Amino acid sequence: MTVSSDSPSDRFSDADRAAVYRAIAERRDMRHFNSEPIDDQTLQRLLQAAHQAPSVGLMQPWRLIRITDRTLRERIHELVERERQATATALGERSDEFLRLKVQGVLECGEVIVAALTDGRERHIFGRRTLPEMDLASVACAIQNLWLAARAEGLGMGWVSLFDPVELARLLDMPAGAKPIAILCLGHVHEFYRAPMLELEGWARVRPLQEFVFNNRWLET
Template sequence: MPNTSALAQAAPFSKAERDAVYKAIYTRRDVRDQFLPDPIPDEVLHKLLDAAHHAPSVGFMQPWNFIVLRAPQDRERMWRAFNTANEEAAGMFSGERQSTYRSLKLEGIRKAPVNICVTCDRSRGGEVVLGRTHNPNMDLYSTVCAIQNLWLAARAEGIGMGWVSIFHDADVRALLDIPDRIEIVGYLCLGYVEQLYERPELEVKGWNRRTPLEELIFDGKWQGDP
């Protein structure tokens, strides 16, 4: 029998609470450049990290760590590593696609007052982790859930966030002294913003479109490429 004293009532949210949750989901954006220089108060940053820390994790292993960078010189070093990889990435596209890529402003590392590197300690739960016995990547997925929690909490606080993925893993490890056994999952830029795109920036600028949900739902079994 479950310990009923440890259970909370699963009452539905009020309409206003539900609307707020969906508003955060539907208006969340990947912010690349629009950051203001205003600092994020320590108590607000702690709230965001606490929201991340309350994400679900396989076997309750809580594999995440958060390396917070505030100093301009630290962010500048990270930007240089990013810029090297970004130039390589631009060369992977051609023609109009490359022009569009280069037109995207990717200055968040420098402009955002807070950068956070989110890592996953895959050894934290020991060799055998409840729920990870047959899917070894569940700890990585758990860490991504923490990032999503942080992102939605940031949106609710009026803070923009961008996820930077254009790095050489070895460069980030060297700059942040991250051991080889630790997985780098996300590098995030956070700061206040005056405005957000009504739709994703890459959709607004013609890079891609949102796929209709109906094309992505299969009934009962895989039904071919959508």
């Protein structure tokens, strides 16, 4: 295999690079949607973007389940609401503060997609012999691709993780060994949050990059 040199032609134009960084910077975990549908061509572009994600050993462990049945969507909403209440109880003194947050848009968004790990992953040992969780990392890459592509299309996406994976797997007739890891709310929004919603709501703050980058050894700056 021939590896090309780092020539100027391999670099994106100034405008293209700016667009990539803008999508990254303006991506938001959206919770507020309108119910306007997403056209099929746009949806296919987004799903293709997810499918072009890198995966360890090229195992492509992601499975994307589009929820088109309204009754099924309502049952997924019930699972999320049940876990929302359980999470509030577990949070103790912050429970009331948590319950005031909008944590999902399952009933309002244009599309609901469940991202899951496929079954039979144990046979894939390339890249996973010592780090078996790389299958999860691969699906996360697919979700991030979808998220950034959605932002570039002017669509919002929210990653919902408040659910019992066993119950959701059963609801969606997943085979043994498969595991849902995300309920993705995708759709048109009135506006994007100017900052992460949890920061705007005072739940947490975004910490600066320098707190997360070390030199050579842990905590060495």
